[in-house]
Amino acid sequence: MTVRADVAATVARTHREEWARVVAGLARRFADLDIAEEAAAEAFAVAIERWPTAGVPPNPGAWITTTAHRKAIDRLRREARGDELSREALMLAGDAGVVDVGAVDDDRLRLMFVCCHPVLSMEARVALTLRVVGGLTVSEIAHAFMVQETTMGQRLTRAKAKIKAAGVPFRVPEREELADRAEGVLAVLYLIFNEGYLASGRHSDPLRPDLTGEAIRLTRLLRDLLASRSGEQHEATGLLALMLLTEARAAARVSSDGELLRLDEQDRSAWDRALLDEGLALVRARVDAAAHGEAMLDRYQILSAINAVHASAPHARDTDWSRVVTLYGELERVDPNPLVTLNKAIALSELHSPQIGLAMTERLAVPLDGHHAFHATRAELLRRSGRPEEARAAYDRAILLAGNTAEVAHLIRRRGDLAASTKGETE
Template sequence: MIEEVFRAEYGRAVSVLTRVLGDIDLAEEAVQDAFATAVLRWPVDGVPPAPAGWIITTARNRAIDRLRREAKGSEKYAEAARLQHDPETQEAGDVADDRLRLIFTCCHPSLAPQAQVALTLKLLGGLTTAEIARAFLVPEPTMAQRIVRAKGKIRAARIPYRVPRDADLPERLAAVLAVVYLIFNEGWLDKAELADEAIRLGRVLAQLMPDEPEVWGLLALMLLVASRREARLRAGEIVLLEDQDRALWNADLVAEGQDVVRRCLRWNRPGPYQIQAAINAVHSDPPTDWHQVVALYDQLMAITPSPVVALHRAVAVAETHGPAAALLEVEVLDLDRYHLFHAVRADLLQRLGQDPTAALQAALDRAEHPAERDLLRRRLLLAAADQQDRADDDH
């Protein structure tokens, strides 16, 4: 229960305490202290009727206690007194939600884009540094340094925790959308509360910025991907898209996502999230028109070229021009750290009648998620057995 509350409410608690305290580190420490207290007290006293409110109140009291302990003069005592006696009030502004307020302030232009995303993932999603590092495909120590530097920059530059003005919202949007999408990606497979939180934030963003097509594109993308959640796993094992039972897809989310994609098309201002949403809309309308998927990936490569986009395009190319053509495109990509690169390469090799075991082992060595590792182990066992059968036939 405590872990569920942590995943669902950590971000809200930190964002509320950050607004009240004006200090990220103090807010984080107070919330962590509150959860540590919950671990001790809830099994004995029972879970409170409003767990989130209990955490926020307890964290606020911990912050007051710390300010009193560290007080060296009247200023610290005055701050502690203010926190104790003043009610927590909501600020009026363009972003009424505390979590969105913290996202936008963490995405301040003075921070590097990757630091903006990483810091907000940690504060809003309650993700560990290791989880964020996996999302970024970088080593954990690198990500830890990035987060520490981001916090230091906020302190040194005295970046305020306040709602951005209307004029500042568009320039912060790209980083905010990246944050929401990464939270969704971290959660959609087996951490439903994170994926649902990302969709909730996407809906609020769409209400906040109704004329921004990329906001709607991201919302459509998340809805269409989330529609397949129930079919994505079977007995804890990953089921690939082509093998999924479409009867398990959430028809309401599919319909809503497709409606939003059509809305984006009417704007005729394509962006990366809108194109990815359109690709998923094509997949949601069987049978998949792979030529249309390749054309959409061509458009995506023209706007935001990257090795990962090229890898996904190659998967579609395999369906339109065959695995040999796709393998030629995959082999030139610099994605050795990315497990899906090796998994795609293994699939193409197998379809060409070549030995995929080395590529599958490389994918397994780099995969992090247990369900992905289980899938790769099964594929590796099947591939090894197939290679043994071929060797026996040759003899």
């Protein structure tokens, strides 16, 4: 049966808005991630089946929550053995889930700490959190990790089983555990934000404001938590600043016909001034503190400082590229990886010449051959260096690898412009 378009849209919107809250509430009550995720998925499946004929309920989120709880209890009934029957009776009576959850009254943040427990590898922590908190599909997560969907499904199943076997409590960790666990949570929040900032699936909306908004909200909560528990929230401050400065550009990042716009193509008057001001204030505070010897700048603080340079320029031509190059040099020391060097190459091409940036980019061919950003950058630098045929081939490769609809549209347009300009030169 084909689901009516309006009902399908409502289900999709409800999933984006309610998935994390529903799963988090179920996980707290039943202390089992597998039950929580399965029950939530079943509730949405029932919605797809019933809402086209019965109508969308007045409060879709509440309907999903109630249905998911019933599905979870049904599963426990089917699996009940021994003292689990008593556990079910307590739940049905409404007394279940009364557990010590710590000082933070937010199920989703606590669920992130569960997913980011040290019993899991960092890769498993990221994948599990993207699934149960971010609400990404197994297919989307598999694409992000560049593995088969079946492989990722198996990894997620094993991760949930490890969490259950270890008896990880549904609470914010104690003060002595907080710093180590927070690092993983920050890394996952950054990835969730990035997925919203530039969605990986070609079938998805190019931007996911539900994910970026939730990542910002949870980062604020985590920053407050770290400040109250340990006084050390520098990384969280840097990440929050980075998110705010990036999110401020959201309204200008995609054209009316769905094409991604580069920084130099964006209407800067459409940037959100309130978010910019808040992000810039956080960056200034951290840079000033580092200058007075309070703390060295970490990865997120450097990234936010780079974004602050772009945010402070009235026009793209006013960008302080020398400062950007310096900051990427610092980032290479703190977090050396090929993508950082690629961005440094782009900055060097703006500061000096496309040939200098291209020479640095070419040296990254081995580690980044499977990454669309490498080929897109190479295409632009080849184009500016007067090598159109090589640029066209690089655009082709970038288009093949890109996973975002708006980015694909941008690359196709740039390739088309290149063809038009080349034709003009030969006529």
